[in-house]
Amino acid sequence: MKIIYVLIPLSLMLLSLAIWAFFWAVKNDQFDDLDTPAMDILDDDEDQGHGLEDGEKSVNGKW
């Protein structure tokens, strides 16, 4: 049972780490807009710009 004297302080360290990570995320706007980023995955990595040909292809291929 002596192992708990190592494991429990370890869990406390993890706890502080988790709280620190969440606070960092809150501070860096990670929770401000939860809707738009969710839609970004629908946007496939087609080249930005004016390539009409490429656009056509991906329209037919994916949609």
Next chain:
Amino acid sequence: MRESCFHCGEPVPTGTDLAVEIDGRPRAMCCAGCRAVAQLIHSSGLGRYYEFRDALPERPESGVDAGRFAAWDRDAVLDHHAPADERGCRSVVLVLENVHCAACAWLVQRYLGSFPGVGQCRLDISDGRLKLGFDPQCTLLSTLASALARLGYPPHLDTPDSALARDRNERRRMLKYLIVAALGMMQVMSYALAKYIGAGEMDPETEHFFRLVSMLVAVPVALYAGQPFYRSAAAHLAQRHLGLDVPVAIAILLALFSSVAITLFGSGDVYFDSVVMFIFFLLLGRFAVLLARQDAGTAHSALTRALPAQARRLTDEGSEMVGLVELTGEDRVLVADGEVVPADGVVLEGVGRVDESLLSGESEPRLRSPGDAVLAGSLVVGGSLTVQVTGLGRDTVISGIVDLLGEARRKRPRLAKLADRAAGIFIAAILLATTLAALWWWQHDPARVIPIVLAMLVVACPCALALGTPTALASASRALARAGVLASNPDALEALPRITHVMIDKTGTLTEPGMHVAEVRPHESLDHERIMALAGALERVSRHPIARAFEAHDRGLEVQRPGSEAGNGVYGEIEGQRWFLGRPEWVEQQIGQPHEAIGEGIWLMLGRPGLQPAWIRVDAAVRRGAGDLIAQLHGAGIEVVLASGDRPDNVAAMARRLGIRQHHAGLKPEDKLALARRLRAKGARVAMIGDGINDAPVLAGADISIALAEGAAIARTQADLVSTGRSLEPLQNLFAQAPRVRRIIRQNLIWALTYNLGALPLAAMGLVPPWAAAIGMSASSLAVVLNARRLGRIPGTAAVAAPKPAAALKRSPA
């Protein structure tokens, strides 16, 4: 069925032929603006927008003046709105109009991303805020702004809004409390679990160690994450009032410190796990309420867009466009026809009519001459004025109005106030009952005093009672705002189902504000297309409302020596021939051709000497959804009264068309108000639907006022409920939703009372352990919040908002 516009989905006016070939097939467009946008989107390779979108865009403005955003490139404007980083790149927040769905975000981000020097570009679809990083060396802000306007998303510079920043800070603070409570709860419960599982075998030394560790986690977590409750309880006690959070704070602190005392000095049960869990679940409920309340408010941020970001400052040499932030109290500005006055001031030169409905609700434009005061946010509708600035920014009248409206949003609903008062009495009773129970148990079994007191305080917490109404109203407001109805007075939602009469205005309410071409009568030598091209060209010079009906039909024919005659019509030479368009009697005189009688309505005659004239009928279009709304109201047993200032025959025709039985014509605003009062005196509960500007006094006289408004006019309306956009469909939703709102509020209140009154005696008898009380209380609050959230979904809106079936239909070969 008429064809609908490929871009915006509005019906294509008869006689419009603006088809564009996209994907190898001609697509019908309703106006030149839509055509331009569709071509722009397509030629940028962004055609997938049409498959992506789940809401139809607004009709774009037809022309974007390139100079409109010129002042945005000035250093002072950039420094104020767009801070630069060390490499010279700037980041700015723009508020875009007409943002509906993920496809808008996709389109805007993609399109702006194709400009050189544009870095970060994120559009938040919930409030239309675009965070944009750009390099002024590569692309000017004005270029990006006019690109957005051409795309159909007119941008506005975001003025740093203190309310918005406050909302965000509040949200973040709550989120931090919630996270700490959640992580702390998991940790403390895992320590407690060890004891519950290995109950018998744990040696006292290990058990003490676990308690110490639990204490080490629970005390800081409870002290940090419980702050909202301690603060609120302290504030309530300072006002000598028993608030909701008083028993909550007592329970938390009592449980916490008794457990600390037991851990350090004595023996018995500790409640660290229950305390942290209690805090977490309470915070969860509070967070849900906070989000619902704030979301309901974001729609109001449109108010701040009423003022322009630039002004034309007069200098000794002439005039220059400057940013609003550069203006000082000594400046003189020139405000041209159709522009918004940027600051409060006094007219120095010029005479013009000024529309101050934004500020006073007075719809008729007032004449302003030198010496008169003008207010920021009013619109110059005739003439141009030189204005000496007297008040700027926060000192303007409009700024005060915006603040007032912000206050209205924060005020507690009537039922919630009632519940607050009831909760005060309820809490006093709980504290008394708890004290009595504690005394009784002290006599009989002192060891059980603390757990029983805790259980009673926690289980009786009237959170659900206090949350029931505000969450339901906030949730409904939010859903309705998405569907196009802003509830500036949420009480109205609760009162709406009791309405017996709906008074509705005709012009601008049942009908669209503008005119459109309803019918054209061509003949052999003058075909439809030619008529519209000629009319479009001739009406170019006119500022009359009828002329707007022809804007979309202008094909750019050249007109020599054009002119207009007030009240009669317009004329000009086209391809060497002199044409007249206007009132039949007048045109007849001009071209020397007698006209035959023609049916009722507003008919215009188009002709030139020596040719048989052609006829055009213009009319105000009935708003989409008008018929359905009237039918729905009749179906719900509500009497509809059409009250209009228009001529009796027009009103009767409209009433007949829509199936309205009661109609009154020729009413002045005071007559309408008297009518509303008469109905109310007879015991009726009256809702008035109007355009919010002409009807302002009548709206104020009704039990519930509902206004229709678009764009900047949203800010001008003082109604309880404001429906945005062009159709009446949002109002159908509103009337369908209102009974549900009332039902859910009632369910919440009944449930909360039953739970509290039922559980308290059980806790007093010692049948409820503290942890079960914490779960019970939280579950009851969550049940209320989740029940309220059901109002966040409006059945049927999916069908209204999703154009996909229609788009698919158009795509399939006909």
